[in-house]
Amino acid sequence: MLRPAPSLKVKLGLGAFVLALAALVTAGVLVLAMQRVSDRIEASLAAEARIERYSVLSTQISTFIVIAAESIQSGIPMEQRTQRLDSVAANVTRTFARLRRDLEEAVAEAQRLGIDEQSRRATQSIGIARMEALFVSTRDAMLTSGTDRERLQGFIDTFAMGFDPLLNGVITDEVRARNAILAGIDDLRRALNLTALGVAAATVLLMGLFYIGLVRPQVSRLDLLRDAARQIGQEDFAVTLPDRPRDEIGGLFAETNRMAAALAARRDAVEFEWSRLNATIEERTEALQRANDKLAQTDENRRRFFADISHELRTPLTVILMEAQLGRKGAEAAEGCFQTIEARALRLNRRIDDLLRIARSESGQLALEFGAVDLGGVARDAAEDAAAEIASAGMTLELAEAPPLQVHGDRNWLRQVVTGLIQNAVRHARSGGRISLHVRRHDDMGIVEVIDNGPGIAEADQSRIFERFGQGTGSAKSEGFGIGLALARWVIDQHDGRISVTSPLPREAAVGPAPGTKIAVAVPLARD
Structure with missing residues (x-):
């Protein structure tokens, strides 16, 4: 007795089952692949963060070596040496603690990347432990009393020579690991493309079999499904198949729509992650370029600084x-x-x-000695200090009678600030021939004003003259360090005062026919 042939419902049901299974497998593969890509991207970003942390550690160690070497060479007492090194050593210790936490997280994360990655992370922790041990031994030696200067210098030299290779090795290992992670992402992408192509080929084959085995009225609907499968195989997931009538093929259409939507969502997520990664790379590149430019400018300022020292x-x-x-x-x-x-x-x-x-x-090591200071006496001393330069320039200084004003400040530094302002006037306003020095009181502030008969300062330059190594664009641009007013502002800020520039001057305040410049320094009055 012949067995009846399978009905269309059975055939369509079987086909829907096969297609649904293929869709689920594809979705599972995509989910797994995307998860692995996500894991590697997160690992790459974590590696970038650790590299930045190593850069911070390198800067802190350099600061520690400089301060320690300076303390040894200057022969300062043990108490002062401890005060200078405590804050720097504390920063380095905190950075080591953060690095250890980072590595613990990296070891846990490496479980998803394989035993080799876990082993590499564990090995890297040994390098950090060696660096920290070397630092702790050097720090303890520097903070131990009774150690002679030559032995301390030996500790510093050993630390400097031993720490750098360890740090470079750890950073090189981290960069190599990051590059390997990025390469793994490319391998996963290629594997995903091959899987998608394989799924597309299988779907087309199934569509061909269904076309031959089913009745002609269903061919047009199956053609739609075949075209949709081909579209998905070409990574175009904008698929919308009709869901009417609600029979077996209609259910298959609905599943295909959901599969295409899932693939489209996964594709968008991958593209978003790629765009974020590219933006991060571009940002890091720009930051590196800015750092290189700043380093070049610093080197230029250093050469100019030492050239000006010889002149001064x-x-x-x-x-x-x-x-x-x-x-x-x-x-x-x-x-x-x-x-x-x-x-x-x-x-x-x-x-x-x-x-x-x-x-x-700039390193914050300068300590001011505050007390009650006669501001008029400060002005007279500054005028005396600059007298030779004024006479050499063929200029005259008018020092108005100063009222008795007691301010709270460091006499030596206030004198140097006023002297520097007078010398700036000599350099930049020599053609005017006159400088006026006034001392007055305004509210609870004592004020010293240095007024010249020079060409003035352009408005665009007035915001730059108080910057370190910042200079105007006038004819005297090349004279001096370019740090006098920056240092003056720093000193006055430490006094809770203020320093300001006015140029050009109103006619009633000028000391001659030229536009002129007035720089005023205000310091709080001493309390009774």
Whole structure:
């Protein structure tokens, strides 16, 4: 007895089952692949974060070495050396703690990437432990009393030579791991493409069999399904098949629609992650370029700084040598020569102290000595300090009678600020021939004003002159360090005061026909 042939419902049901199974397998493969891609992207971003952390550690270690070496060479007491190194050492210790936490998270994360990745992470933790041990031993040696200078220097040299190779090795390993992760993402993408093509080929084959085995009225509907499958195989997921009538083929159409929507969502997610990764790479590249540009500018400023130091120190040295030669020849005014030598030597010594303070000021190591200070006396001392330069430039200084004003501040630094303002006026307003120095009171502030008869400062430059190494665009641009006003602002900020520039001046406030410039320094009055 012949068995009846399977009905259309059975055939369509079987076909729907096969297609649904294929869709589920495809969706599962895609989910797994996307999860692995996501895992690798997260691992890559984590590697970038750890590389940045290593960069922070490198900067902190460099700061620690510089401060430690300076402390040894200057021979400061143990208490001061401890104060200088405590904050830097604490920062380095916190960074090591963060790196250990990062590696613990990376080891846990590496379980999804295989035993080799876990082993590499564990090996990397050994390098960090060695670096931390080397740092701890050096820090303890620096903070231990009774250690001689040569031995401390040996600790620093050993630390500097041993730490850098360890840090470079860890960073190189991290960069290599990140590159391997990115390469793995490309491999996964190629495998996903091959899987999608395989699914598309299988679907087309099934559609061909259904066309031959089913009755002609169903061919048009099956053609729609075949075309949809081909469209999906070409990674075009904008598929919308009719869901009427609600029979077996209609159910298959609905499943196909859902599959296409899922694939489209996965594709959009992958494209979004790729765009984010590309944006991150572009951002890091731009940041690196900015860092390189800033480093080049810093090097240029350093060369200019040392060139200007030689210029600033040569003048008093020349005067000292000339007066010493006159005194040795037995000049009648030998006493005056020696007085000039002494005054110039004191000035040169102050200038060297100023340069050392300038070099240290940005690291926050400069300590001001506050007390009650006569602001009028500060102005008179500053005028005396700059008298030789004023006379050499053929200029005159008008010092108005100063009222008795007691301010709260550091006398030496306030004198240097006012002297620097007068010297700036000499450099930039020499053609005007006149400088005016006023001391007055306004509310609870004592104010010193330095007014010149120069060409003034362009409005576009007034916001730059208080920046470190910032200069105007006038004819005197190349004179001086380009740090005088920046240092002056720093000193006045430490006094809770303010410094301001006005240029050009109103006619009633000017000291001559030129536009002129006024720089005013305001310091809080001393409390009774």
